[in-house]
Amino acid sequence: MSSSPFINSVRQEIRLRGYSLRTERTYLHWIKQYIRFHNLRHPADLDRSHVRHFLSALSNERHVSVNTQKTALNALAFLYHQVLNKQLGDLGFQRAKQYRRIPTVMTPTEVSSLLSKMEGRDWLIFSLLYGSGLRVSECLRLRIKDIDFDNYSILVRDGKGGKDRSTLLSKSLIPTLQQQIAASLKVQEIDNREGVGPSMPYALGRKIPNAFRQPAWMFLFPSSGLCNHPITGQLCRHHLHDTVPRKALKKALTEIGPINKRITCHTFRHSFATHLIEAGKDIRTVQELLGHSDVKTTQIYTHVVGDKFAGTTSPLDRLAH
Secondary structure, X not given: OOOOHHHHXXXXXXHHOOOOHHHHHHHHHHHHHXXXXXXXXXXXXXXXXXXXXXXXXXXXXXXXXXXXXXXXXXXXXXXXXXHOOOOOOOOOOOOXXXXXXXXXXXXXXXXXXHHHXXXXXXXXXXXXHHHHOOOHHHHHOOEHHHEEOOOXXXXXXXXXXXXXXXXXXXXXXXXXXXXXXXXXXXXXXXXXXXXXXXXXXXXXXXXXXXXXXXXXXXXXXXXXXXXXXXXXXXXXXXXXXXXXXXXXXXXXXXXXXXXXXXXXXXXXXXHHHHHHHHOOOOHHHHHHHHOOOOHHXXXXXXXXXXXXXXXXXXXXXXXXX
């Protein structure tokens, strides 16, 4: 189905609007799922009742999360509104249940212990995840131009929801970042001699064909090998794959010994937010640093902090007085 004329036409519509490759893959995935759900019928022959049936089935039969259901809805809304020029209107589908899950957070001691088991590039990646509150994908996509040493900030481009934001840059990371930049530029210099360079945003690559030679566009964490650009097919160097830091974290966790928590790359971002709130930082500031659209998303960290934030104590503690 991926090579069908219809799917290719949807792909072209997505690219015409400058959506990220990640969004393209996600939208095409859910559109294909929708078509398969309705026994390979063409979406032009399906209406809002079919969309409603599919979205409700995601909730009732597949038990997907509310965010997954929203993503599927966005994909189908794009399909009907932008490709088929049909308005869906009010669907009235069965919405997935949203459960409030308290995120896992490390103590500062646990963060320090894990970082002590890493070195070089891996240490820098996880220091950025914790020190700047980055998602691992945001960290690995950083380019040299995104690091602002003068203002001690990092510009996160095309984060979740396609939003740009600025976040903190720890002064303690500057020497290591400068070393990493020098190493990345050396890789770019070697690549440029062969007429290749970092993978570029599709539209920019067309407008400025030699932009890959500019140091500003080099990835901070380049991959170890070359690959073909997924859109143009041109040979280039992409950023590091997210399996690399995950393997580094797994190794560090093994070396540090058992921690009675499920620690992932995202746990460092959760810890960043929680420790800022524990330190008395304004929740609106934390919201902006994390890039949350709704402050309610950020407020989950106040539940992690608990009595340190709310000033409440267990009634059992008062019995001792």
